[in-house]
Amino acid sequence: MDGAADHIGERGYEQLRRAAETHRSDLVLRLGAEVGLRPAEMTAVRLADITEFEGHRLLAVRDGNEVVRETYLPDSVEHDIRKYANAAGTDDDEPLVSVSPRRLQMLVSEVADRAADAAPHLQEVSTRDLRWRFAASLLDDGVPPDVVCALGGWDRLTRLEPLLDEPDRETIVAAVDGSDERAAPSESRRALDWITTVSEALAAAATGEAIATAVCDHLTETAGFEFAWLAERTGDGLTLRTTTEISESAVEHQIHEHIESVTAPLDVGEVRVVDDSAGPVALVPLVRENTVSGVIGVGSREGLTDAERAVLSALGVQVGHAQVAAERKRLLLADTVTELEFHCADERTFTAGVSGALQCTVELSGVVPVAGQSLLYYLMVDGASAESVLSYADADDGVTDARLLEEHSDGLLLEVVVTDTPALQLVESGGRVRSVTATDGVATIAVELPSEADIRPTVNAVTDAYPETSLAAKRETERPAETETGFRDRLTDTLSDRQETVLQAAYHSGYFEWPRGSTAEELADSLDVSSPTLHNHLRKAQQKVLTAFFDDRPTEPRQPTDN
Structure with a gap:
């Protein structure tokens, strides 16, 4: 294990704990170095989040109100947590530490300053270093790197690379002949080496096609696998995108021979291995927007090690992220896009169904893709009551949530989470x-795709899944490019002088930072305005900035009076 990455070390951690002058300070150190929590996660710890599993304690780690992972809780740390909660009179469902994450960071710095009197190398210790100590101690105990990642909330195995040593001769020999249990770190190091190389190749690839080619090439050239191929889901089947060291006909034969394993739903993180005449083939889920969108097939002579399984699983997520990012960037920067218009009469889709059932009109005001294969729709509805629309949404299997945002004379504004719509496949x-x-x-859906994109698989996927949907129009659209200066000028034209002044003052005073460098009251005093006036100007200015960024429609022209 690389001691340079773990600045604290076992002895340094003992010195830090001795320098903690309060029970809270010591508990914060332990939550970081022995449980692997970030400062924000520490502030969300509650007694109610501690559970027991087969005689061991687990802690549900929260990001705000959402549980993001479970981590192992040593018995001695649990004892200290309960002791602290009892002394503070904290209920089971109340946060254990009622201070800001920034205050916890400062607390660790204060402890480090005191510890530095005896151990100068601890002077700059931070909460991040505590988490490095957590990871290093687990790796020293032989915990696999993928488990360490899961416990500490690291999203990629490459995060732990600084903590892993280059293998010595004894480790290499032991790993090759399998005579020593120390082979595992060598396997992990090798896997981390090739996924790092693949990651660099993905970063350099600018298109989805280039990403698919890069990952397959590097899996065979760098990682040493026999062959690799990538296929994406289109409708109910798979469309082969690229192959390396194997012919397309051979891949099609593999898919045909193992059709159930290949097309059966893969869970995010699952790596399925099938026995083929060409040898074991690993099926790795390609994950986009937290949804399995395809398969990466990898050929291996002797199956997969645990480390390779973990890294391939992470790679499937990484490739999906890279594809989504490349497509969005290409679409945003494109001067010419392909606009497709679909007509959908399928009552399974909420917009078409509700407009027919309630004889109303529905118009999309905004859409946000969210995790879990769904879209967050903001809809304007005219011609139906809020009660009837919400009742329809409640009975619609393709809607997971709906709520009324506004109701006025010319219609309703609703927020609806939809999971069954052609728009989702298009996104x-x-x-x-x-x-x-x-x-x-009948719903009319207009969508933009990069002009060079092959639209046939997209159109086929939509019409196969929704037979009552048809492509009504296809056109190439020119989009004038806007320079940074042009964007600023357009935005400035929409802001009143007072709004621009308040926005600049808030920005430069640290009002938008966390923790805030200035409060609203302090900012209002500096500008010699009342707090309600400040909030009024600030809210309107923020609205105009966000409108200019998120909305392609021109923002409202400046009014002659300051409102």
Whole structure:
């Protein structure tokens, strides 16, 4: 294990704990170095989040109100947590530490300053160093790197690379002949080496096609696998995108021979291995937007090690992220895009169904892709009551949530989470939804795709999944490029002088930082305005900035009076 990455070390950690002058300070050190929590996660710890499993304690780690992972809780740390909660009179469902994450960072710095009197190398210790100590101690105990990642909330195995040693001769020999249990770190190091190389190749690839080619090439050239191929889900089947060291016909034969294993739903993180005439083939889920969108097939002579399974699983997520990022960047920067218009009469889709059932009109105001294979729709509805629309949404299997945001004379504004709509497949294919309107049971969906994209798989996937949907129009659209200066000028034209002044003052005074460098009251005093006036100007200015960024429509022209 590389001691340079773990600045604290076992003895240094003991010195830090001796320098902690309060029970809270010591507990914060332990939550970082023995449980692997970040400062924000420490502030969310509650007694109610501690559970028991087969005689061991686990802690549900929260990001705000959402549980993001479980980690192992040593018995002695649990004892200290309960002791602290009892002394503070904290209820089971109350946060254990009622201070800000920034205050916890400062607390660790204060302890480090005191410890530095006896151990100068501890002077700059931070909460991040505590988490390095956590990872280093687990790796020293032989815990596999992928488990360490899961416990500490690291998203990639490469995060732990600084903590892993280059193997010596004894380790190399032991790993080759399998005579020593120390082979595992060598396997992990090798896997980390090749995934690092693949990651660099993905970063350099600018298109989805280049990403698919890069990952397959490096899996065979760098990682030493026999062959690799990548296929994406289109409708109910798979479309082969690229192959390396294996012919397309051979891959098609593999898919045909193992059709159930290849097409059966893969869970995120699962790596399935099938026995083929060419040898074991690992099926790695390609994950986009937290949804399995395809398969990476990898050939191996002797199956996979645990480290290779873990790294391949992480690679499937990484490739998906790279594809989504490349497609979005290409779409945002494109001067010319392909606009597709679909007509959908499928009542399974909420917009078409509700417009027909309630004889109303529906128009999309905004859309946000969210995790879990769903879209967050913001819909304007005219011609139906809020009660009837929400009742329809509640009975719709393709809607997981709906709520009324506004109700006024010209209609309703609703937020609806939809999971069954052609728009979702279009977004997953790299498209950008431009508009959705629905009336008399027919929804019109307009979406933009990069002009060089092959639209046939996308269109086929939509029409196969929704037979009552058809492609109504296809056109190439020119989009004028806007320079940074042009964007600023356009934004400045929409802001009143007072709004711009307040926004600049808030920015430079640290009002938007966390923790805030200035409070609203302090900022109002500096500008010699009342707090309500400040909030009014600031809210309107923020709205105009966000409108300019998220909305392609021109923002409102400046009014002659300051409102």
